[in-house]
Amino acid sequence: MFSDLSLLGWRDDLYPQLPAGAVPGRVARVDRGAAEVITAFGTHQAMYGSRVRRASAADPVALPCVGDWVALSRLPEGRYELTEVLPRATAFVRGGVSRHSRGGLSGDGQGQVLAANVDVVFVAEPSMHSTDFADLGRIERLVALAWESGGLPVVLITKTDLFEDGLDDLLADVAATAPGVDVHPVSSLTGDGVDLVRAHLAGSRTAVVLGASGAGKSTLVNALAGGEVMETQQVRAADGRGRHTTVHRELIPLPGGGLVIDTPGIRRVGLYDMSDGVDLVFSDIDELAGSCRFSDCAHVEEPGCAVLAAVESGELPERRLESWYKLQREAAWMARRTDARLRSEETRKWKVIHKEMRRSGRSRP
CATH class of the missing domain: 1.10.40.50 (Probable gtpase engc; domain 3)
Incomplete structure (x- = not known):
């Protein structure tokens, strides 16, 4: 129960955008045609109203997504309907990828919003993936998208407890790959670096954690939450690849303040409406x-x-x-x-x- 919506990141500039009689809430999870919404008086499942369905049919970017602030209307039978998505302060959007695309570029150019109203974008990259070092190209791509979203990118080199030699050199390479971006080594199992990550969530800031399967995203979320809020699995020993433990995006309020959005592992992220992101990287x-x-x-x-x-x-x-x-x-x-x-x-x-x-x-x- 959040009687004070500011703990969920509510912004006062949203009040004029709220329809008369509507209840404000923040999307914690989305399902097909419905969303789980946290409000000041509890969490509710809300079906999409006709206005939302029409807008998303015209443009998939208009679909409600995790992190969105939305307006709910109470129906006579007692359930709630999601009637409007309120203006987003930031949005992490990836280009659509279809089976007919070439080089990972969508044939229709449609985008998908992975997370909205995010203050910080944690780019999680394991210090070792199988026998290889961190994927610098993937870091560059995700940091470019993070800059473009309006959020602050922060690179997290995870699983440092498994990295024996050369960590300083690796961190230097990553820092050169993402100029002007904070780079933190983190071991969620030992707790090393977790407090540095938590410091980025001071107050009611919202972060999204992005990275490939096996990057330790859910383990990090559990470390931040101080308990088992997300299921985790070990990386496969045969090829070093992670399993898709998280199959949906979810907004998780943290006990000490701040919120974090866990995401499924990302295999391919196409750019979408880029302007300054690539130049900044x-x-x-x-x-x-x-x-x-x-x-x-x-x-x-x-x-x-x-x-x-x-x-x-x-x-x-x-x-x-x-x-x-x-x-x-x-x-x-x-x-x-x-x-x-x-x-x-x-x-x-x-x-x-x-x-x-x-x-x-x-x-x-």
């Missing part, structure tokens, strides 16, 4: 580009390219430039998905870039 490349001879340098084979010079000198890892190529291309594709002419121009541009790279023997972006 690759601020080192953006800074180098300021010294390129040409202002429109594509960093492929142009003379006087400061970015390529940095790769040649070892100042900039080639892997990072290739990751920049990939995310820039995907972000541009998504931005042009509704304009056939611009999409055709983008295709021609990348054909030229690929031709130049094949001729020079460099890796394809």
Whole structure:
């Protein structure tokens, strides 16, 4: 029971948006056509009203999602109906991925909101995944989406109790991968680093935990909650991959204050309506580009390219430039998905870039 909605993160600017006679609540979990909503007087299952169904049919991003503030109306028979989704302060949106897409890009360009009204985005990456170190490319992608959501990204290198040597080097590599982002080593089993994570949730801040299966998301949520609120499983010994223990997103109020949204493991996250997220993740490349001879340098084979010079000198890892190529291309594709002419121009541009790279023997972006 939350008599004070501010403990759930309620914002006073939402009052004018609340329809007359409606009850405000926050979505803790969604099912098909209904949501579990926490209100000041208890938790209720609410079916979607006609207005919500029409809006979500026109645009899937309008579907209620975990973290949303919504308006409920009490029906004569005593049950509740979710009649409106209130304006979101932030939204973590991934691009749609269909079986007909190429390279993970959706054919229809539709997005899916994974979490709403989130203050902090925890990007959880295990310190070791099977025999490999942390997936730096996945960190770059999730941090870009976190910046774009309006939330504050924080990278958590989890399961550090299983990492024997080289942790400092790994943390340095991750810090270079996510410039300006806090990076914390965490072991949920030993408790090391958990207090640093909890500090990001001071007051009534809301965080979402994102990462691949086996990253230790649910174990971290349990450590923050001080008890077993989420089921956990061990990573498979044969291949080091995690099982999808969490099969739904869920908003969990924490005993010491703050809220956290646990999510299922993410295999593939497409970019959606990116503007500044990729630039913020690759601020080192953006800074180098300021010294390129040409202002429109594509960093492929142009003379006087400061970015390529940095790769040649070892100042900039080639892997990072290739990751920049990939995310820039995907972000541009998504931005042009509704304009056939611009999409055709983008295709021609990348054909030229690929031709130049094949001729020079460099890796394809």
